[in-house]
Amino acid sequence: MSIEGVYVAGMGLACALGNDLASSVTALARGGVPPMPVAVSQGVLWPVFMLPPQDGSWTERLERTVRSVAAEAGEGVGGRAGPLFVASSSLDIGDMEHEVQDLRLGGDLQDFAGLVARALDWQGPVFTISTACTSALNAMLAACDFIRSGEADEALVIGAELGNRFTVAGFGAMQLLSPDGARPFGAGRNGLVLGEAVAALRLGSRAARWRIAGGSNVVDGRNPSGTEASAVIAMCHEALAQSGLDPRDIDLIKVQAAGGPVNDAIEAQALKQVFSDSLPPLVSLKSLLGHTLGASGAAELALLLACIEASVWPSAGYAIDGELGIALSSQAPAKLRNVLLNVVGFGGGHASLVLEDCTA
Template sequence: MSHGVYVAGMGLVCPLGEGVPGVVEALRLGEGAPEHVDVAEGFAWPVHRLPDAGGAWLDRLVAHVREVAAQCGGVDPRADVPLLIGSSSLDAGFEEEGGAPAGPFAGDLQTFGEAVAQALAWRGPVFTVSTACTSSLNAVLAAMDLLQAGEATQALVLGVELRNRFSVAGFGAMQLLSPQHARPFGAERDGLVLGEAVAALHLTAAPARWRLRGGANIADGRNPTGAQHDTIVAVCRQALARSGLQPADIGLVKPQAAGSPANDAVEAGALRALFGTPPPMASFKGAIGHALGASGAAELALLMGCAEAQAWPAMQEIAEPALGVAFAGDGPLHPRHILALSIGFGGGHAALVLEDGDA
């Protein structure tokens, strides 16, 4: 028997503030600007950074993780509740500060997860998911599997991506970054801009407003740094099939749309192939940056927050007409079903369908 999976609470810390309602209001007002970060002598790139509260990297990790968990309403860390953590850069910032390789991290995924779990005094099982930009969305899909199978009645999913120069330098060396700011689907888009975020989603088997209807993940290594048209269509169709829905049932799409000249065009073409005329789009990376492994969880929280407040991001860029997509505007929009996409390095393509029980 398959059990339903719902969202009981959500938390977010990102460059626009703490807490989903405040961030949604900042999005509505069109706030959000990156600052340039020096990664080496003569090399600086824009990054959407969290406010600098001072302190060591590990202290900031602990503080942010505790904050987003508290925003979820206080998840009881019982021994039977799993914690799933999605991250791409893991402890890179800690290592840059001169952290000892043997402690608190030992150079593997699980020790990072254990440090996060220790911050929450977590007693249940801990899983770390690191699949590049799809990390926290894949963590949500894994948590869904546990709840649908009846192996747990609730779970906490975290997306964690904190500042480090390694990620910025790597994307810059591959010539994937914009020198100014990201323009998702924009005619003048010239690359993505990275960002920091820590997000939390409390999933439960108990009915709530937001239900996770179904999702899918496909790894396609034909283009390790880019999106694949047919794979985007396939992963969306799988997510819809597992949700018992058709493309016509989707009223809003949250695309990857990071501002890449090539990948944005591939994604838009795949969405046209899937929908004909795609539904309105809700895009967040122009305002908060691309939070890599944390982006899936952070943008899911913002999707639900925007829908609840009926306040969609104020887009500063007009979508390129040739792409055939349009952003959600200021008017009322009550989509019952929302399709969220995440695409990452290594050929990861993930999709999830959200259902709004109040729509």
């Protein structure tokens, strides 16, 4: 079903680039920041895009950052009765590692959302969305349904991934991490780099610049840890259909590309099939803030829209793999009305969102 009359009313972001959107865009314009080495065991280190250093425990960092990004998005921190959607892949594993020392890494699925809700003194319904890397995008789709149904005028989506050794060690064990840096669609790419991020998206029914025109979530588990070409094609077609758009109407695609040798190639070929000779400009953000897992849909959306609004453009800074037959745009498209955002995750999740710039 199409998603109409839902708008992005406010955005907030804390990531490796900065503690808010303005500082993140400024750092991006200067070429970004380097990832930091994280030790997962003795002598085993992987680069990770970490949030700027903060004092306090893991939980205190989470609470402080959640309150900050929610305030930046224009959401009050007391007495809110609307729906809150908390999206995460690793949830509270970091809390267990750093504070509880619960080596079972177990607990209730809602525990993490409870931490976020308490930080905001949230009074309304609270939902956990944990569908691996598609979590935040699926949270946005769920929030849109809530608003469209008339059950709420506004909803808040929080996408949050804070550092933990368990997740880094797991990706490393699967040989998915790069030892030196992420190069999405790049020549010689050798894996992804993980990142921390907390993002807030306030959605509402009141008209604003960015309208959520459509979206899709396609699950194909044939490749549980990778990208499936047929699912990429299906999610793009479904998102376009729900938006009432043709492939030629899309002016920019925010790609999933994280730097994996195989998955990046699969995505590139699938996009060329969907858009044929009308492939629009492509943009990638993971070389600048890392792959922020369950928060990536919200974090990358907020950063991309902030860049567009500030007339700042992310550049790759490395050579693109010529064999893919695609390119990453070095500047903002001259025409920019409809933006397609793609996210792919473990378990076969493939999600897309279409945003319309109502001022274009």
